[in-house]
Amino acid sequence: MYTEKVMDHFSNPRNVGEIxxxxxxxxxxxxxxxxxxxxxxxxxDNGIINDVKFKTFGCGAAVATSSMATELVKGKGIKEALQVxxxxxxxxxxxxxxxxxxxxxxxxxxxxxxxxxxxxxxNIVIEGLEKPKTDISEEEVEEVY
Amino acid sequence: xxxxxxxxxxxxxxxxxxxxxxxxxxxTESFGNPSSVYELATQNKKAVDDARNTIANALKxxxxxxxxxAGGTESDNWAIKATAEAYGDKGNHIITSKIEHHAVLHxxxxxxxxxxxxxxxDVDENGIIKLDELKKAIRPTTILISVMFANNExxxxxxxxxxxxxxxxNKILFHTDAVQAFGQLDMDVNDxxxxxxxxxxxxLNGPKGIGFLYIRKGLKLKAFVHGGGQERHRRAGTENxxxxxxxxxxxxxxxxxxxxxxxxxxALRDRLINRVLSEIPYVRLNGHRTSRxxxxxxxxxxxxxxxxxxxxxxxxxxxxxxxxACTSGSLDPSxxxxxIGLPHEIAHGSLRLTLCEDNTxxxxxxxxxxxxxxxxKLRSMSPLYEDFIxxxxxxxxx
Amino acid sequence: xxxxxxxxxxxxxxxxxxxxxxxxxxxTESFGNPSSVYELATQNKKAVDDARNTIANALKxxxxxxxxxAGGTESDNWAIKATAEAYGDKGNHIITSKIEHHAVLHxxxxxxxxxxxxxxxDVDENGIIKLDELKKAIRPTTILISVMFANNExxxxxxxxxxxxxxxxNKILFHTDAVQAFGQLDMDVNDxxxxxxxxxxxxLNGPKGIGFLYIRKGLKLKAFVHGGGQERHRRAGTENxxxxxxxxxxxxxxxxxxxxxxxxxxALRDRLINRVLSEIPYVRLNGHRTSRxxxxxxxxxxxxxxxxxxxxxxxxxxxxxxxxACTSGSLDPSxxxxxIGLPHEIAHGSLRLTLCEDNTxxxxxxxxxxxxxxxxKLRSMSPLYEDFIxxxxxxxxx
Ligand SMILES: Cc1ncc(COP(=O)(O)O)c(C=O)c1O
Ligand SMILES: Cc1ncc(COP(=O)(O)O)c(C=O)c1O
Ligand code: FES
Ligand code: FES
Numbered sequence: 001m002y003t004e005k006v007m008d009h010f011s012n013p014r015n016v017g018e019i020x021x022x023x024x025x026x027x028x029x030x031x032x033x034x035x036x037x038x039x040x041x042x043x044x045d046n047g048i049i050n051d052v053k054f055k056t057f058g059c060g061a062a063v064a065t066s067s068m069a070t071e072l073v074k075g076k077g078i079k080e081a082l083q084v085x086x087x088x089x090x091x092x093x094x095x096x097x098x099x100x101x102x103x104x105x106x107x108x109x110x111x112x113x114x115x116x117x118x119x120x121x122x123n124i125v126i127e128g129l130e131k132p133k134t135d136i137s138e139e140e141v142e143e144v145y
Numbered sequence: 146x147x148x149x150x151x152x153x154x155x156x157x158x159x160x161x162x163x164x165x166x167x168x169x170x171x172x173t174e175s176f177g178n179p180s181s182v183y184e185l186a187t188q189n190k191k192a193v194d195d196a197r198n199t200i201a202n203a204l205k206x207x208x209x210x211x212x213x214x215a216g217g218t219e220s221d222n223w224a225i226k227a228t229a230e231a232y233g234d235k236g237n238h239i240i241t242s243k244i245e246h247h248a249v250l251h252x253x254x255x256x257x258x259x260x261x262x263x264x265x266x267d268v269d270e271n272g273i274i275k276l277d278e279l280k281k282a283i284r285p286t287t288i289l290i291s292v293m294f295a296n297n298e299x300x301x302x303x304x305x306x307x308x309x310x311x312x313x314x315n316k317i318l319f320h321t322d323a324v325q326a327f328g329q330l331d332m333d334v335n336d337x338x339x340x341x342x343x344x345x346x347x348x349l350n351g352p353k354g355i356g357f358l359y360i361r362k363g364l365k366l367k368a369f370v371h372g373g374g375q376e377r378h379r380r381a382g383t384e385n386x387x388x389x390x391x392x393x394x395x396x397x398x399x400x401x402x403x404x405x406x407x408x409x410x411x412a413l414r415d416r417l418i419n420r421v422l423s424e425i426p427y428v429r430l431n432g433h434r435t436s437r438x439x440x441x442x443x444x445x446x447x448x449x450x451x452x453x454x455x456x457x458x459x460x461x462x463x464x465x466x467x468x469x470a471c472t473s474g475s476l477d478p479s480x481x482x483x484x485i486g487l488p489h490e491i492a493h494g495s496l497r498l499t500l501c502e503d504n505t506x507x508x509x510x511x512x513x514x515x516x517x518x519x520x521x522k523l524r525s526m527s528p529l530y531e532d533f534i535x536x537x538x539x540x541x542x543x
Numbered sequence: 544x545x546x547x548x549x550x551x552x553x554x555x556x557x558x559x560x561x562x563x564x565x566x567x568x569x570x571t572e573s574f575g576n577p578s579s580v581y582e583l584a585t586q587n588k589k590a591v592d593d594a595r596n597t598i599a600n601a602l603k604x605x606x607x608x609x610x611x612x613a614g615g616t617e618s619d620n621w622a623i624k625a626t627a628e629a630y631g632d633k634g635n636h637i638i639t640s641k642i643e644h645h646a647v648l649h650x651x652x653x654x655x656x657x658x659x660x661x662x663x664x665d666v667d668e669n670g671i672i673k674l675d676e677l678k679k680a681i682r683p684t685t686i687l688i689s690v691m692f693a694n695n696e697x698x699x700x701x702x703x704x705x706x707x708x709x710x711x712x713n714k715i716l717f718h719t720d721a722v723q724a725f726g727q728l729d730m731d732v733n734d735x736x737x738x739x740x741x742x743x744x745x746x747l748n749g750p751k752g753i754g755f756l757y758i759r760k761g762l763k764l765k766a767f768v769h770g771g772g773q774e775r776h777r778r779a780g781t782e783n784x785x786x787x788x789x790x791x792x793x794x795x796x797x798x799x800x801x802x803x804x805x806x807x808x809x810a811l812r813d814r815l816i817n818r819v820l821s822e823i824p825y826v827r828l829n830g831h832r833t834s835r836x837x838x839x840x841x842x843x844x845x846x847x848x849x850x851x852x853x854x855x856x857x858x859x860x861x862x863x864x865x866x867x868a869c870t871s872g873s874l875d876p877s878x879x880x881x882x883i884g885l886p887h888e889i890a891h892g893s894l895r896l897t898l899c900e901d902n903t904x905x906x907x908x909x910x911x912x913x914x915x916x917x918x919x920k921l922r923s924m925s926p927l928y929e930d931f932i933x934x935x936x937x938x939x940x941x
Contacts, residue, residue, distance in 0.1 A: 001580065001585055002456075007456075010453070010456060011457075011460060013526065016525070016526045018531065027528060033477075033493075034478065034489045034490055034493055035450060035493075036528050036529060037528070038528040038531075054526075055526050055527060055528040055531055056526060056527070056528065057448065057449065057450050057490070057493075057527045057528055057529045058450050058452075058453070059450055059452035059453060060452055060453055060456045062450075062453075063453055063526070149583060151575075151583070153575070153576070153579060153581075156575070156576040156578070156579055156781075157574060157575065157576040157781060158574070159570075159571055159574045160570035160571055160574060161571075162571055164570075165567070165570045165571060169563070172557075172558035172562075172563045172750065173557055173558055173559075173560055173563060176555065176556070176557045176558060177549075177551070177554070177555065177862065178551070178554040178555040180554075181551060181554055181862070181864060182850065182853045182854065182857065182864075182865075183551075183853065183854075183856075183857040183862040183863075184857055185547060185549070185862050186862075214613075215612075215613030215614075215617070215752065215780065215783070216613075216780045216781060216783075217780070217781075218768055218769075218770040218771065218779045218780035218781075219613070219768055219780060221770065222768050222769055222770070222779075246770065246771075247769075247770045247771050247772075247779070248769065248770030248771065248779060248780075249770075251769035251770055251779070252769045252770070254769075255769050345781070347781060352570065352783075352785065353781055353782065353783045353784055353785065353786070354613065354752050354753065354783025354785075354786045355752065370616055370617055370620050371616075371620055371645075371646065371649035371650045371652075371653050372616040372619065372620070372644070372645045372646030372647075372649055372650070373616065373644075373645050373646065374645075381616045381620075381645070381646060381649070382613065382614045382615070382616035382617060382646075383554075383555060383614060383615075383616075383743070383745060383751055384751065385613070385614075385750075385751045385752025386751055387750065387751065387752075388751070388752045388786075452580060455580045455581065456580065456581075458581075459580065459581040459582055464575065464579070464581040464583050464584075465581075466579060466580075467580075
C-alpha cells in the first residue's frame with residue numbers, strides 16, 4: 001500500500017518529540033479522519049528553523065508525512081519553510097495512495113500553525129501566511145485512477 | 146518470529162488443505178455443468194446435493210431450504226431485498242440493528258431510497274441489541290427483522306432466540322446474518338425461529354466466492370439473480386461446483402470439530418484478554434465479556450491510532466485488523482464502535498484479533514509483548530497522550 | 544471409446560491445469576482478504592490487479608472499467624437492472640433480441656413487471672438479428688440495447704459493430720452478453736462501441752463462480768450487490784481471489800492461443816458439419832454457416848427427440864447437449880430454435896456439439912459414426928418417421 005520511503009519514515013520517524021519553550025507550536029486536526037498532528041519549531045534570531053519536533057496521532061501516512069515535513073523544514077528559513085507544501089512532502093515520499101492524500105495536508109497545516117504561533121508571539125507578520133484552520137476539512141481530494 | 150501469525154480470521158480464513166483436496170477433482174476431472182443430462186454432469190449434481198445436505202444438517206434445516214450464492218453479501222442482499230419485494234404489499238417497515246455488517250446496512254439504505262422505512266435499533270455498551278427498543282419498534286407494517294447472529298468486529302453474540310420468538314409472535318419474518326457465527330456456534334433454525342440465514346464459505350476455512358441463504362420453506366421469496374433454472378429457479382447462474390463442494394467439506398469439518406475448537410479458542414482468547422487488560426494501561430475490551438465469539442478479541446488503546454498499530458504489527462509478522470476488512474480503506478471510525486458508545490478518537494485506536502484453532506499460547510504471548518512495545522512507542526509520539534499526561538500531572542498537582 | 548469425448552464446452556469447460564496451478568497458492572498460502580492492510584493481503588491485492596489488467600487488455604479497456612462478479616448471469620443482471628435504475632428517468636424502454644440467454648431475458652421480464660417496456664427483436668433463419676427491425680424499435684425513451692455477442696445454442700455471431708454504431712448514434716447504451724464469445728473471438732470495446740460487456744470464467748477454461756462486467760468509464764451505474772467497498776464501491780463482497788486469479792490466467796492463455804485455437808477448431812467444426820450434412824439425411828444445420836463461433840455445431844435431426852439422442856450418445860461416452868444446459872430439465876423446446884423458425888417437433892430433435900482445442904479428428908469421426916447409428920436407431924422407432932416414409936412412398940407412387 002505504501003512506498004518504501006513512506007515505510008521508512010513510518011518505522012523510523014525523524015524528529016519525534018517535544019521542544020520545551022518552543023518558538024512556535026501548532027496543533028491541527030483533520031476533520032475528515034479525526035487525526036491530530038503537533039509541530040514544535042525552534043527558530044533563531046535570523047529566522048532560521050534550528051530544530052523541529054513533531055507528535056502525531058494518525059495513520060501510517062500521517063506519521064510518515066510528519067517525519068518528512070520536519071526533515072524538509074529543518075535548517076530552512078521561514079520563507080522557504082512556507083514553500084513546503086503537502087505536494088512537496090508527498091513527492092519526497094514517492095507518493096501516497098489516493099485515499100491518503102488528505103493526510104499530507106496535516107503536515108503542511110501544522111507547520112503553518114506553528115509559524116503562525118511564532119509570529120503571534122513575536123508580533124510579526126509573515127508574508128503569505130494566513131491564520132491556520134485548526135480543523136482541516138479540505139474539499140474532497142479527487143480520486144485519481 | 147519468522148512465521149506470520151495470522152490473527153484476522155474474521156476477515157477471512159485459510160482454506161483447509163482437506164477442503165482444497167475435495168475441490169480439486171471438480172476443476173479438471175468432474176468439471177461438467179450439473180444441469181446437463183450426461184453422466185459426467187450427474188456426478189457433479191450429486192456432489193452439490195451432498196454439500197447441500199451437510200449444510201442443511203448443520204442448521205437442522207431441509208436440503209431444499211439451502212440456496213447457494215456467491216457469498217455472505219449476496220445472501221444478505223437477497224434476503225432483505227426479496228423480502229421487501231415479496232411482502233411489500235403487507236408493509237414497508239424493516240427493523241435491524243445499528244451494528245450490522247454493511248451488506249445489511251447498505252441494503253437497508255438502498256431500500257430506504259425506494260420508499261421503505263427502516264428502524265436501526267441501538268445496542269448497549271457491550272454490543273447487545275436493546276430488546277425493549279426492538280419490541281417498541283415493531284409496527285403493524287413491519288415485515289422483517291434482520292439482526293446478525295454475532296458481530297464481525299466486536300464478536301458480541303445476540304440473543305437470537307428471543308429475537309426469533311418476538312418476530313414469530315408478531316408474525317414478522319426474521320433474517321439473521323450468521324456469516325461470523327456459522328461454523329463457530331451451534332444453531333438450529335427451528336429452535337431459534339429463524340426464517341432466513343446468511344453464511345459465507347471463506348469465514349470457516351472454506352473457499353471464497355461461495356455462500357448460502359437458508360430460506361424457510363413456504364416463504365414466497367423470489368429470485369434476486371434472474372436467469373437459468375438453477376437452485377430451484379431461485380438463484381440463476383452455473384453452479385460453482387468446486388466452491389460448493391469445498392464449502393460442504395469445510396462445514397463438515399467445522400461441525401465435527403466445533404466443541405473442541407470452541408474450548409481451545411475460548412481458553413486462548415481469555416488468556417489474551419486477561420494479559421492485555423492487566424498489563425497495558427488505558428485499554429478497553431470491546432464487546433461482551435462472555436456472550437462473544439470464541440475467537441474474537443477487540444481492544445481500544447487510548448491515544449493511539451489503529452492503522453499505525455496495524456502496520457507496526459505487520460512489521461513484526463502479525464496480521465490483525467482494526468475494524469472490518471471490507472471497510473478499511475475507509476477513514477470513518479467503525480460504526481460498530483461508535484454504536485457501543487466509544488468517542489471517535491478511542492474508536493480509532495481499536496485492534497481486532499481473531500484467532501483460529503491453530504494459534505498457540507506461545508504465539509499469543511509473543512503478540513502481547515509486541516503490542517505492549519508498539520503501544521508504548523505510538524503513545525510516545527502521540528500529542529493526545531502528551532496532553533493527557535500533562536493534565537494528569539496538573540491534576541495531581543505536580 | 545473408453546475415454547469420454549466432451550463436446551459440451553458451451554455449457555462449461557474443463558478448468559486448465561495451469562489455471563488450477565495459478566489458483567492453488569491463494570487458498571492456503573496467500574489467503575488474506577485483499578482489503579486488509581498487512582502485507583499478506585497486499586500480495587493478494589496485487590494478484591487481483593494483475594488479473595484485472597490482463598482482462599482489460601484483452602478488451603482494450605482500462606483496468607478500472609472491469610468489475611468482478613460471480614459469473615455471467617450476475618453480470619447480465621447487474622448491467623440491465625442498474626441501467627434501468629440509473630437511467631429510468633430518461634426513459635423506460637429496452638431493446639433486446641429474441642435469442643438472448645435467460646440471464647438477459649428473465650431480467651428483462653422482471654423489469655417489465657416493474658413497468659419497463661421491452662422490445663424483443665426478431666432474428667432471421669440463421670439467427671442474425673434483424674437490424675432494420677432493431678432500428679425501427681428505437682424510441683425516444685429507449686435507454687438500453689442488449690444484444691449478445693454470440694449465441695450459446697446455435698453459435699451465431701451478431702453484427703456487434705453495427706449495433707454499437709446504431710446505439711451510439713441514438714445515444715443509447717449498448718450492453719452485450721459476451722459470455723460465449725469472450726476468449727473465442729477478438730473484441731475491442733472502443734472499436735465496437737460497447738458500453739457494458741458480460742463474461743464468465745468457466746466458459747473459457749477458467750473457474751466457475753467468477754465473471755466480470757465491463758462498464759465504460761463515466762456511466763453512472765450503481766451497485767447491484769450492496770455492502771463493503773470492494774470493486775470501487777460497485778460490487779460488494781469479499782473478493783474471490785483464487786477465482787479472480789484463475790480467471791486472469793485463463794484469459795491470458797485464451798488470448799495467447801486465440802488464433803491457433805480458432806484455426807484448429809474451425810477446421811474441426813467444418814469437417815464435422817460437412818460430414819453430418821452429407822452423410823445423414825433430413826438434417827439441418829442451425830445457426831449461420833460462417834458467422835458462427837469457431838467451436839459451435841448445432842443440428843436438427845428430423846423425426847427424433849433430443850433427450851433420447853443425448854442419452855444414447857452418453858452411453859457411447861459422448862457428452863453433448865440439446866439446448867442450453869441451464870434449461871435442460873425444461874421440456875419446452877429452445878426459444879432460440881423457435882426464434883429461427885423451426886417448428887416444435889424439429890426444434891426438439893436438436894443436438895449441440897461444442898468443441899475445444901483438445902478434440903481430434905479421430906474423436907469427431909467416431910462421434911459422426913455414433914450419431915449416424917443412433918439417429919438411424921431412433922428414427923426406426925419414430926412414428927413420425929414411419930408416417931413420413933409412408934407419405935413419401937405414396938408421393939413417389941410406390
Ligand atoms: C457479519 C458479516 N456479514 C456479511 C459479510 C460479507 O460476507 P462476504 O464478504 O463473504 O460476502 C461479512 C464478511 O465480510 C461479515 O463479517
Ligand atoms: C450467452 C450466455 N449468457 C449467460 C450465461 C450465464 O453464465 P453463468 O452461468 O456463468 O452465470 C451463459 C451460460 O450459462 C451463456 O451461455
Ligand atoms: S487517515 Fe487520518 S491522517 Fe491519514
Ligand atoms: S415424453 Fe418425456 S419429455 Fe415428453
